[in-house]
Amino acid sequence: MTRHLLSIDDVSAEEIQRLFATAAEMHDVQKREVKKLPALRGRTVINLFFEDSTRTRSSFEIAGKWLSADVINLSAKGSSTSKGESLRDTVLTVTAMGVDGLVMRHSASGAAHQVAGWLDIPVINAGDGMHEHPTQALLDGYTLQRQLGGPGSLEGKRIAIVGDLTHSRVFRSNVKSLIKLGASVTAVAPPTLMPSGITEWAKADGFATSYSLDDVLPEVDAVMMLRVQRERMSGGYFPTSREYTVGYGLTRQRLGMLREGAPILHPGPMNRGLEISPEAADAASSRILDQVSAGVAIRMSVLYHLLAGEESA
Amino acid sequence: MSLLIKGVSVLGAEPTDVHVEGGVIREIGTLSANVDEVVDASGLVLLPGLVDLHTHLRQPGREDAETVASGAAAAAAGGYTAVLAMANTSPVTDTAEAAVSVWDLGREAGLADVFPVGAVTKGLAGEELAELSLMNRSRAGVKVFSDDGRCVSDPRVMRRALEYVKAFGGVISQHSQDPSLAPYGSACCHEGELSGRLGLPGWPGVAEEVIVARDVMLARHTGSRVHVAHASTAGTVEVLRWAKAQAEKDGSWAVTAEVTPHHLLLTTDLLAGYDPTFKVNPPLRPAEDVEALRAALADGTIDAVATDHAPHARQDKEHAFVDAAFGMLGLEEALSVVSTVMVSSGLLDWAGVARVMSTTPARIAGLEEHGRPIAVGEPANLALIDPAATYVVDRDRSLSLSRNNPWHDRKLTGRVVATFLRGKQTYAG
Numbered sequence: 001m002t003r004h005l006l007s008i009d010d011v012s013a014e015e016i017q018r019l020f021a022t023a024a025e026m027h028d029v030q031k032r033e034v035k036k037l038p039a040l041r042g043r044t045v046i047n048l049f050f051e052d053s054t055r056t057r058s059s060f061e062i063a064g065k066w067l068s069a070d071v072i073n074l075s076a077k078g079s080s081t082s083k084g085e086s087l088r089d090t091v092l093t094v095t096a097m098g099v100d101g102l103v104m105r106h107s108a109s110g111a112a113h114q115v116a117g118w119l120d121i122p123v124i125n126a127g128d129g130m131h132e133h134p135t136q137a138l139l140d141g142y143t144l145q146r147q148l149g150g151p152g153s154l155e156g157k158r159i160a161i162v163g164d165l166t167h168s169r170v171f172r173s174n175v176k177s178l179i180k181l182g183a184s185v186t187a188v189a190p191p192t193l194m195p196s197g198i199t200e201w202a203k204a205d206g207f208a209t210s211y212s213l214d215d216v217l218p219e220v221d222a223v224m225m226l227r228v229q230r231e232r233m234s235g236g237y238f239p240t241s242r243e244y245t246v247g248y249g250l251t252r253q254r255l256g257m258l259r260e261g262a263p264i265l266h267p268g269p270m271n272r273g274l275e276i277s278p279e280a281a282d283a284a285s286s287r288i289l290d291q292v293s294a295g296v297a298i299r300m301s302v303l304y305h306l307l308a309g310e311e312s313a
Numbered sequence: 314m315s316l317l318i319k320g321v322s323v324l325g326a327e328p329t330d331v332h333v334e335g336g337v338i339r340e341i342g343t344l345s346a347n348v349d350e351v352v353d354a355s356g357l358v359l360l361p362g363l364v365d366l367h368t369h370l371r372q373p374g375r376e377d378a379e380t381v382a383s384g385a386a387a388a389a390a391g392g393y394t395a396v397l398a399m400a401n402t403s404p405v406t407d408t409a410e411a412a413v414s415v416w417d418l419g420r421e422a423g424l425a426d427v428f429p430v431g432a433v434t435k436g437l438a439g440e441e442l443a444e445l446s447l448m449n450r451s452r453a454g455v456k457v458f459s460d461d462g463r464c465v466s467d468p469r470v471m472r473r474a475l476e477y478v479k480a481f482g483g484v485i486s487q488h489s490q491d492p493s494l495a496p497y498g499s500a501c502c503h504e505g506e507l508s509g510r511l512g513l514p515g516w517p518g519v520a521e522e523v524i525v526a527r528d529v530m531l532a533r534h535t536g537s538r539v540h541v542a543h544a545s546t547a548g549t550v551e552v553l554r555w556a557k558a559q560a561e562k563d564g565s566w567a568v569t570a571e572v573t574p575h576h577l578l579l580t581t582d583l584l585a586g587y588d589p590t591f592k593v594n595p596p597l598r599p600a601e602d603v604e605a606l607r608a609a610l611a612d613g614t615i616d617a618v619a620t621d622h623a624p625h626a627r628q629d630k631e632h633a634f635v636d637a638a639f640g641m642l643g644l645e646e647a648l649s650v651v652s653t654v655m656v657s658s659g660l661l662d663w664a665g666v667a668r669v670m671s672t673t674p675a676r677i678a679g680l681e682e683h684g685r686p687i688a689v690g691e692p693a694n695l696a697l698i699d700p701a702a703t704y705v706v707d708r709d710r711s712l713s714l715s716r717n718n719p720w721h722d723r724k725l726t727g728r729v730v731a732t733f734l735r736g737k738q739t740y741a742g
Contacts, residue, residue: 088631108633109512110587129635130512172512196515197506204506 040069063299137173155182163226321354325663336735362394362694367619374403392696494520518546547605589637624715652727
């Protein structure tokens with residue numbers, strides 16, 4: 001297993017399955033009355049968040065605590081600009097307190113990579129700008145795999161990822177991990193929300209792109225909707241939220257185009273009525289709350305593999 | 314002080330001897346003059362002292378990153394005898410007093426002639442013209458004006474600047490980059506496949522090209538002279554090729570362009586590790602652009618090599634990539650990079666190197682004592698090069714106060730071994 005988890009590039013398909021297998025065990029623990037495992041007793045994990053987050057931070061916090069680690073949450077919001085202390089000084093200061101692992105979120109792409117180069121403890125990327133959010137992709141893949149029939153079940157399955165691809169770290173991690181799991185991915189967005197160079201990128205990595213959700217939706221085995229920030233309108237990426245919904249929203253009408261029982265995923269927080277309708281979010285095939293509970297199991301698995309080490313597995 | 318440089322190859326020609334006395338070249342030929350010092354220069358190439366159209370010396374304001382004196386020392390180590398110091402200091406060089414202050418600091422250091430570049434607009438704000446004429450009339454004699462670091466993006470301001478400097482033969486050196494084509498002003502790299510993968514906001518090449526295209530049309534309209542700083546894309550080369558043909562036909566206006574050593578060798582894929590050492594503006598581009606720039610430098614479409622030497626204190630580079638400072642060092646390795654990229658490949662001979670690194674930049678900047686032929690009676694501003702020397706760059710051996718050196722650990726061929734400013738040795742390698 002890799003020393004850090006900065007990107008899905010750090011884990012092979014086999015390692016992903018191992019993380020999933022451990023997560024499944026952790027998932028069972030969640031159903032117990034007493035949820036704590038002793039695996040990380042005496043270890044200290046810092047959740048260093050340079051950017052606001054509720055669900056990811058609390059998910060990592062619960063995961064650490066159920067593994068008996070001491071978990072410290074630090075908000076470093078505002079220190080992410082060049083005006084203040086350098087990023088290197090901030091992380092060296094925080095980790096000098098005697099820390100065994102760093103979970104880090106930052107609004108700048110690549111920040112976790114840079115930090116990993118300055119530290120000698122494992123670094124887990126909890127989201128870096130528009131770049132990656134590997135634990136989100138792992139929990140998404142885990143949720144889908146469980147839903148579609150266990151290990152190997154994503155092989156050959158068609159999955160659409162729909163929304164603001166340009167600004168999405170969830171997309172960037174998921175496209176890598178779903179390809180590793182053998183799925184066939186189609187990325188759907190209006191041209192203005194496609195990352196630059198995606199044509200060459202898609203060709204090199206083996207995924208498809210489309211501007212038409214209506215063309216793609218009837219063909220897929222699962223759909224992952226991404227959050228669209230309303231402020232993108234002022235950046236000229238699309239004219240109105242109404243127009244976006246008509247083109248790319250998982251509306252009530254579009255729900256009928258999906259195959260029976262095809263899972264619907266969304267990393268949250270949702271803009272109900274914009275990229276996803278209440279009917280879709282609350283549909284029987286919606287796996288959105290399963291994603292949240294899987295998140296804790298996956299993060300327990302990642303913390304366990306990176307901090308407890310293979311020898312104690 | 315008299316000097317005899319023995320057995321030297323002037324611009325790559327057959328070996329000869331060069332006698333220097335009183336800061337001037339006295340004789341060239343097979344000589345046995347009675348001099349203070351004899352330099353055995355067999356196997357070495359003699360070039361006119363190099364001229365850099367584009368450096369950042371950080372004084373006043375950021376003397377922790379570079380001073381005029383440390384920058385001049387780095388320049389001398391790079392074979393330069395004249396450098397133009399950009400105006401984006403703190404305070405900005407937008408008055409005669411500020412220009413004279415930089416000029417005097419250069420004179421005191423005595424290691425290279427430092428010519429201040431004046432700001433085009435007050436405070437580099439892009440709105441009102443700075444006192445261009447007063448800067449020109451000062452003893453600094455400013456002829457090159459630039460808001461470098463920022464683009465003079467308002468066409469009305471650019472037009473007036475181009476018109477205004479005609480009165481005294483000035484030139485506007487433009488940082489061509491349309492700020493509205495970068496997302497939220499946060500762009501930090503080349504926009505392309507890699508920036509898409511890395512999730513970094515980028516500048517597309519077209520942000521440069523639209524400004525170059527606009528500016529050559531404005532130069533034609535105003536009958537003035539525009540200089541394209543750090544050209545970085547194949548599209549810019551295409552526009553320049555067209556524009557230069559038009560300017561030659563018309564005879565009433567001119568466009569010149571420079572390219573940096575880093576845009577001749579480094580490519581955008583170096584950003585894959587998010588190392589801010591490679592964060593620079595304009596950004597490193599893909600290999601196709603690098604190829605086009607080399608060809609354009611070889612065929613004269615691009616006139617000059619300029620370093621865009623941009624020192625930064627270590628802490629200003631130790632931020633997240635998007636927050637880190639833009640820029641990289643260049644003065645000390647520029648000649649080696651040009652030698653490695655252009656001479657070793659046969660794209661330029663040493664006479665060509667003298668043209669793009671000395672003669673033409675001196676002409677663009679209107680410097681009378683630099684970029685002169687190596688001939689009897691000319692000022693002895695000279696750079697002595699070992700064309701065969703191969704070395705690995707060590708950033709800690711730099712004379713710059715900063716260490717943001719993109720060439721660190723890279724093997725280069727061709728090295729400056731001595732520099733002379735008006736006959737006085739300013740560097741001994």
